[in-house]
Amino acid sequence: MSSEANPNRWDPRERVVFTLSLLFLAPPAIAVLLYSYSPFTLLDRVPKWLLAISLPFISPALIATLIFIGNIKEKKRLAELGAQFPPALPGGKWPGNIDLIVHFLNVFSNGYVGDTAWIPSEELGGVFDEYVLWSHNLVITSPEYMKIVLSTDFSNYVKGEKFRSLAFDILGNGIFNSNGDIWKTHRAMTRPFLTKDRVSDFEMLDRHADHAIFKLKERFSSGMAVDFQDLISRFTLDAATEFLLGSCVDSLSSELPYPHLAPQAIHANNKTPAEDFSKAFAEAQVTVGRRLRRSILWPLFEFFKYDTEEPMKVVNAYIEPILRQALERSAVSTTDEKDIDKVGEEETLLDYLVKHTKDPLVLRDETLNILVAGRDTTASTLTFIIYFLSTHPEVMTRLRQEILDRVGSARRPTYDDIREMKYLRAVINETLRLYPPVPINLRKVVNDTTWPNPDPTQKPFYVPAGTSVTYSPIVMHRNKRLWGPDAEEFDPDRFLDERLHKYLVPNPFIFLPFNGGPRICLGQQFAYNEISFFIIRLLQNFTDIELDSQAQPEWSKPPAEWKTIAPGRRKGIEKIFPKVHLTLYCHGGLWVKMNEAEK
Numbered sequence: 001m002s003s004e005a006n007p008n009r010w011d012p013r014e015r016v017v018f019t020l021s022l023l024f025l026a027p028p029a030i031a032v033l034l035y036s037y038s039p040f041t042l043l044d045r046v047p048k049w050l051l052a053i054s055l056p057f058i059s060p061a062l063i064a065t066l067i068f069i070g071n072i073k074e075k076k077r078l079a080e081l082g083a084q085f086p087p088a089l090p091g092g093k094w095p096g097n098i099d100l101i102v103h104f105l106n107v108f109s110n111g112y113v114g115d116t117a118w119i120p121s122e123e124l125g126g127v128f129d130e131y132v133l134w135s136h137n138l139v140i141t142s143p144e145y146m147k148i149v150l151s152t153d154f155s156n157y158v159k160g161e162k163f164r165s166l167a168f169d170i171l172g173n174g175i176f177n178s179n180g181d182i183w184k185t186h187r188a189m190t191r192p193f194l195t196k197d198r199v200s201d202f203e204m205l206d207r208h209a210d211h212a213i214f215k216l217k218e219r220f221s222s223g224m225a226v227d228f229q230d231l232i233s234r235f236t237l238d239a240a241t242e243f244l245l246g247s248c249v250d251s252l253s254s255e256l257p258y259p260h261l262a263p264q265a266i267h268a269n270n271k272t273p274a275e276d277f278s279k280a281f282a283e284a285q286v287t288v289g290r291r292l293r294r295s296i297l298w299p300l301f302e303f304f305k306y307d308t309e310e311p312m313k314v315v316n317a318y319i320e321p322i323l324r325q326a327l328e329r330s331a332v333s334t335t336d337e338k339d340i341d342k343v344g345e346e347e348t349l350l351d352y353l354v355k356h357t358k359d360p361l362v363l364r365d366e367t368l369n370i371l372v373a374g375r376d377t378t379a380s381t382l383t384f385i386i387y388f389l390s391t392h393p394e395v396m397t398r399l400r401q402e403i404l405d406r407v408g409s410a411r412r413p414t415y416d417d418i419r420e421m422k423y424l425r426a427v428i429n430e431t432l433r434l435y436p437p438v439p440i441n442l443r444k445v446v447n448d449t450t451w452p453n454p455d456p457t458q459k460p461f462y463v464p465a466g467t468s469v470t471y472s473p474i475v476m477h478r479n480k481r482l483w484g485p486d487a488e489e490f491d492p493d494r495f496l497d498e499r500l501h502k503y504l505v506p507n508p509f510i511f512l513p514f515n516g517g518p519r520i521c522l523g524q525q526f527a528y529n530e531i532s533f534f535i536i537r538l539l540q541n542f543t544d545i546e547l548d549s550q551a552q553p554e555w556s557k558p559p560a561e562w563k564t565i566a567p568g569r570r571k572g573i574e575k576i577f578p579k580v581h582l583t584l585y586c587h588g589g590l591w592v593k594m595n596e597a598e599k
C-alpha cells in the first residue's frame with residue numbers, strides 16, 4: 001500500500017484496516033491466547049469445541065456490548081441534559097443501517113442534488129439524524145441550526161477528520177481543510193489579496209472576457225453549440241491563476257470541446273491540456289463526493305489504489321509550472337528580510353506565500369484550494385445563470401435592457417456600474433439561491449451540546465461530541481416556509497420587491513451561498529464583480545441564448561421519470577442534470593447556442 005498521495009497523514013486505508021482488525025481479529029485471538037496460556041483454571045474446563053464454535057461470535061458480541069454500553073451512556077447523558085435525540089431518518093433493514101449507505105450512493109449517481117434531504121426535512125423538520133454504522137450524522141436544513149453551527153457557537157464546530165481525510169488528496173492542509181491556528185493564518189494571509197481595490201481591477205477580467213467571447217463567436221459562426229460550462233471554467237481558471245497565483249495558464253487559448261455529434265476526427269485531434277486538467281480536477285472532486293456517501297468505509301473501496309491518484313497526477317502536472325514560476329520570481333526578488341510580511345502592490349497571493357515557504361506541498365495545497373474557491377464556484381454560478389437565461393427569455397430581455405441602459409453596447413463596465421445594476425444583482429442572487437455552488441457542507445461537533453427544539457414544550461435536542469453535521473443550503477434555499485409558496489421558481493424579483501422584506505431581511509440566515517459567521521467566503525466581492533462583469537460583456541455581445549438539446553449528450557440528460565416523480569418541483573422541470581462533487585455542476589456540460597448582437 002502506498003501512501004504517496006497523502007504524505008501528511010496516517011494512510012486512511014491502514015487506519016480502517018487497523019480498526020477492523022482490532023474489532024474482528026483481536027478479540028478471538030486474545031480468547032485463544034487466554035485459553036492456551038491463562039493461569040485461570042476455570043478456562044481449562046471449557047471444551048475446545050465450544051471455544052472453536054464461539055470464536056466467530058466473540059467480536060460481534062463484543063461490538064454489540066460496546067454499542068449497548070454506548071447507548072446506555074447516551075441515555076444517561078440525555079437524562080443529565082434533560083434532552084432528546086433529534087428525529088431519526090427511518091432506519092434501514094440491515095445492521096447499522098448499511099442499506100442507507102447504498103441508498104445515498106444510488107442518489108449520488110442517479111438522483112437529484114439534495115434528494116436525500118428534501119423529503120426528510122419536510123417530514124422530520126429542520127434537523128434529523130442519519131444514524132449509520134452506529135454513529136450520528138445530523139442533517140440540518142433550517143436557518144436556526146445553521147446560525148448556531150456557523151456563527152453563534154462557531155468554535156464548537158470544526159472541519160472534522162472525516163471531511164479532512166476524504167478531501168485531503170485535493171485540499172491537503174489548505175484553508176478549506178484546516179482548523180484553529182492554521183486556518184486563522186491562512187485566512188489572515190489570503191484576506192489582503194481580496195480587498196475591494198484589488199478585486200475591482202477590471203482590466204484583467206476584460207482581457208479574459210474578450211478572449212472567451214471571441215471563442216464563443218468563433219464556434220457559433222461554424223454553426224456548432226458550445227459547452228458553456230467548459231468555456232466559463234476556463235475563463236475563471238485564467239482569471240484566478242493570473243489574479244491570485246501570478247501566472248495565467250491561458251486555458252482559453254486551447255481549442256474548445258466539440259459537441260458529441262461532431263465528426264469523430266475532430267474529437268480525436270482536439271485533446272488539450274486544459275480539457276485534460278478540467279476533466280481530471282472534476283474527476284478527483286467526484287471521488288471526494290463519492291467517498292462522503294461511502295462514509296467511514298470509503299478507504300476499503302479504494303484499497304489497492306486511491307481513485308484520486310491518476311486524476312491528481314494530471315492536475316499536479318498542470319499546476320506545476322505555476323509553482324515553478326512563482327519560485328523563480330522569488331529567487332530573483334530583492335525583498336528585504338524585514339519586509340517579508342508586507343504585501344507588495346503588485347504581489348499575488350502565491351508570491352507572498354513563496355516568500356515564507358518553499359515547501360512544495362504547502363504551495364500545492366494553497367494553489368488547489370484557491371482554484372476550488374476561485375474557479376469552480378464562480379464558474380458554477382455563471383453556468384446556472386446562463387441556464388436560467390436560456391429558459392427564461394423574459395429575464396434575458398430585461399437584464400440586457402438594464403445593461404444597455406446603464407453601460408451601452410460596447411463600453412467596459414466600471415465598479416459603479418455593477419453596484420448600480422439592481423436587476424443584474426437580483427439575477428445573480430436568485431441563481432445562487434436555487435443553485436448554491438456549495439450546496440452541502442460538513443462540520444464536526446467538538447463538545448456535547450444541545451440545540452433548541454422548534455416545539456418549545458418539548459425537550460431540546462442532544463448533539464453529542466464527535467457527531468457529523470451536514471448542512472444543506474440548497475434545501476433551505478428552496479423551503480416554502482422560509483421563501484414563500486413560489487420558493488422553487490426562478491424569479492429574480494423576489495430580491496427586489498416586498499418579498500425581500502418579508503422573508504430575507506428579517507431572517508438573513510435563510511440565504512447562505514457564501515456561508516456565514518467567521519468562515520464566511522473571503523472572495524464574495526471578487527465573485528460578484530467577476531460574474532457581473534462577464535454577464536455584462538456577454539449580453540453586450542449576444543441577444544439571446546438557447547439550450548441545444550441535440551448537442552447535450554444523451555447520458556447527461558435528466559432522467560425522464562423525474563417529470564412524474566417530482567411534479568411541481570424543480571426536479572420535475574429540469575432540462576439539465578445538476579450534480580455535486582465539492583461544488584455544483586451540470587452533468588455533461590451546458591450546451592448552448594447564442595445569437596450575436598448587431599453592431
Ligand code: HEM
Nearest residue numbers: 373374377378381437438513514515519521522523526527
Ligand atoms: C459565487 C462564488 C462563490 C461562492 C458561492 C463561494 C462560497 C463559499 C463558501 C460556501 C465557503 C465556505 C466553505 C467552508 O467553510 O466550508 C467559501 C469559503 C471561501 N471562499 Fe468562496 N465562494 C465563491 C467565490 C470565491 C472566490 C472567487 C474566492 C477567491 C478568489 C473565494 C475564496 C474563498 C476562501 C478563501 C474561502 C475560505 C474561507 C475560510 O475558510 O475561512 N470564494 N466560499
